[in-house]
Amino acid sequence: MRSRRFALIAVVGASLTLSLAGGVAGSTPAVDVRLTNDTAATGGYVSNYTAVTGTPYTDATLTECSHARGRQNEPAVAVDPRNTDVLVGSSNDYCGTYNDGVDTDGAPIPAGPIWLGYYRSQNGGETFQSSLVPGYPDDTSPYAALAKIRTASAGDPVLAWDAEGRLFAGSESSDDPAGTKKTFGDVWVATYVNPAGPSGATINDGKQFAGSVVVAKGSSAPNLLGIFNDKTAIEADRTQSQCHDTVYFANSRFAGNAGGSNIYVYRSTDHGKSFSHGTLVTKNVNDVQDPDLAVTADGHVFITFDATIHRANRDVDVIMYAESRDCGATFAPARTLLTVKGYDVQDVNAEAPIAKSPADDRIEADREAAGSTARDCGDGADHCASGYTFFRLTTSTRSTADQYSSPNDHSVYVVYHATIPGTEISSGTTFGSAGPGVGSQAGAYFVRLDGATGAHTAPTLIDPTDSTLSRGHQVWPDISADGGTLHVLWWDSRNDSCYSRTRPIGNCADRSVVRALDIYGTASADGGATWASATRVSDVTHAPNLEQFSGRTIPFAGDYLWITSFGSFSYGTWTDQRDAVTGVDPRETAADDEDGADVHQCRSLLGDGSYTGDTCPRAGGLDQNIYGDVTP
Numbered sequence: 001m002r003s004r005r006f007a008l009i010a011v012v013g014a015s016l017t018l019s020l021a022g023g024v025a026g027s028t029p030a031v032d033v034r035l036t037n038d039t040a041a042t043g044g045y046v047s048n049y050t051a052v053t054g055t056p057y058t059d060a061t062l063t064e065c066s067h068a069r070g071r072q073n074e075p076a077v078a079v080d081p082r083n084t085d086v087l088v089g090s091s092n093d094y095c096g097t098y099n100d101g102v103d104t105d106g107a108p109i110p111a112g113p114i115w116l117g118y119y120r121s122q123n124g125g126e127t128f129q130s131s132l133v134p135g136y137p138d139d140t141s142p143y144a145a146l147a148k149i150r151t152a153s154a155g156d157p158v159l160a161w162d163a164e165g166r167l168f169a170g171s172e173s174s175d176d177p178a179g180t181k182k183t184f185g186d187v188w189v190a191t192y193v194n195p196a197g198p199s200g201a202t203i204n205d206g207k208q209f210a211g212s213v214v215v216a217k218g219s220s221a222p223n224l225l226g227i228f229n230d231k232t233a234i235e236a237d238r239t240q241s242q243c244h245d246t247v248y249f250a251n252s253r254f255a256g257n258a259g260g261s262n263i264y265v266y267r268s269t270d271h272g273k274s275f276s277h278g279t280l281v282t283k284n285v286n287d288v289q290d291p292d293l294a295v296t297a298d299g300h301v302f303i304t305f306d307a308t309i310h311r312a313n314r315d316v317d318v319i320m321y322a323e324s325r326d327c328g329a330t331f332a333p334a335r336t337l338l339t340v341k342g343y344d345v346q347d348v349n350a351e352a353p354i355a356k357s358p359a360d361d362r363i364e365a366d367r368e369a370a371g372s373t374a375r376d377c378g379d380g381a382d383h384c385a386s387g388y389t390f391f392r393l394t395t396s397t398r399s400t401a402d403q404y405s406s407p408n409d410h411s412v413y414v415v416y417h418a419t420i421p422g423t424e425i426s427s428g429t430t431f432g433s434a435g436p437g438v439g440s441q442a443g444a445y446f447v448r449l450d451g452a453t454g455a456h457t458a459p460t461l462i463d464p465t466d467s468t469l470s471r472g473h474q475v476w477p478d479i480s481a482d483g484g485t486l487h488v489l490w491w492d493s494r495n496d497s498c499y500s501r502t503r504p505i506g507n508c509a510d511r512s513v514v515r516a517l518d519i520y521g522t523a524s525a526d527g528g529a530t531w532a533s534a535t536r537v538s539d540v541t542h543a544p545n546l547e548q549f550s551g552r553t554i555p556f557a558g559d560y561l562w563i564t565s566f567g568s569f570s571y572g573t574w575t576d577q578r579d580a581v582t583g584v585d586p587r588e589t590a591a592d593d594e595d596g597a598d599v600h601q602c603r604s605l606l607g608d609g610s611y612t613g614d615t616c617p618r619a620g621g622l623d624q625n626i627y628g629d630v631t632p
Helices: 008-013 048-053 061-067 465-469
Strands: 072-079 086-095 115-121 131-132 157-162 167-175 182-194 208-215 227-236 247-255 262-268 288-297 301-309 314-324 336-338 398-401 409-419 442-450 474-480 486-492 518-524 548-551 562-566 571-578 624-628
Touching: 048 131, 048 208, 061 131, 072 157, 072 571, 072 624, 086 167, 086 571, 086 624, 115 157, 115 167, 131 167, 167 208, 167 227, 167 247, 182 227, 182 518, 208 247, 208 262, 227 571, 247 288, 247 301, 262 288, 288 398, 288 562, 301 398, 301 409, 336 409, 336 442, 409 474, 409 486, 442 474, 442 486, 474 562, 486 562, 486 571, 518 571
Parallel strands: 072 562, 227 288
Antiparallel strands: 072 086, 086 115, 086 157, 115 131, 157 167, 167 182, 182 208, 227 247, 247 262, 288 301, 301 314, 314 336, 398 409, 409 442, 474 486, 486 518, 562 571, 571 624
């Protein structure tokens, strides 16, 4: 095993058939690694109880996860600051969806959970063992009783290590175990520890599940109409300040009936065993999302988030932040950092005919009313007036700070994607990214905030190549900064053979779809003043528009990317459809099938004109995975 153990002081010093665009540059020397091994060929899923104790345990969910070839998305990953051989990843994991028999037509019943994955590497990300966070429905392992949570689904994973070998995994959670339409809207945090304690061999850091606790409860209303906690963030204080070992958690709280949202922050001073009541950060704004947490080396806590504010009778997109100087007990009033022009894809819903079939998922996506604004487009009820097929994509903010820097360094590093000024153009259709019917080019931006003074650098493109060549979008950047070097990665569509500012990513003029996205990354050794030349990280160009969701009618590319680092070592993860099998959806008309976005599925026509559910969901049509690789 390669060893990359760092002393703290040392680090402070130092099968798709879609067409592939030609002329793609090579990726980083390391090979992309699959974190989600939901097939027997790659090892399947193992209970955390078995991984820790060696005692065999399995159940229907783990058995299903070991051959499901299912969907995983919205990844997170975190490297152990005590031993960079140890990496843990997570995602929304659908591998247990079909864990409970078949219906009268032979279609597997989508009764199982969508849960939080736990993917562990002890060789620096060369291989991962796949598992689930204990406490999922049907978990009867000895660790299940340690999960003090009340819901039957989990998602929006976030991860953070403390400085003593503990790993904290946060989640939002909604589905009612009783099977009702109630969406509980809880958020919770699980803790993993070194079995031998903080003094144990660091290769075992964050290995053993120690329990999970609810941080905040929603109001258990049907269909997201009550108080619903979502959009999670987590960070632990690894500094030598008075706030050392404090764990911070944040989320957006949505009020379904009343509308609007707010940001709350919670803290734990007992290593995740309990959390404080939430502190409202957004007292002067009420339409916010995507919080992220950063802790500077003096222990000050910063939270950044996106907001829409009303200015001169119009809505304006801004990035805001708030600071705490007392270990998260209180926060100063939120301040505006930047005004941005978002890159938020949208269209007009125009429902098209499609034959009926049973639901393919326990939780189906919300349906947009005909004529309303749609944020993703596909077939049937999700068809849009433009005829394009595309995944949801909105401007979001990520931030971090270097906890191993000088206590006098108050830098907070912020990245986001937005419309590049001057690239706005009429799309000629109902599709838009800079407004209804207005296309644009997206770029990944960097800003350094001086937390002590509130001054900040001007937003700059991290890699201006796409802008200079007028080719390619850069979306969903993420940043990491522990140990003196900044590391950034993002989705980049420079290898999209059908690129146009007037169309969604991966869409051609004839409404067909192609592979379109790659991971690119770079690093900075001078606090973001300069960046190394960007490097392609992913080995395979990604197909983001395959219709694997909402009854196989819309795409979901996986939203966020995630990067983690310590010193010069960094690692990134992303959602990837390279293993998916394309096909034909028999429920659609021939015109609908011309886009090439349908995935393999098996359905039979019934006497009333409807179709059965998918009788072969394990045959590759749903094979969406999390991949990772070392990054610049």
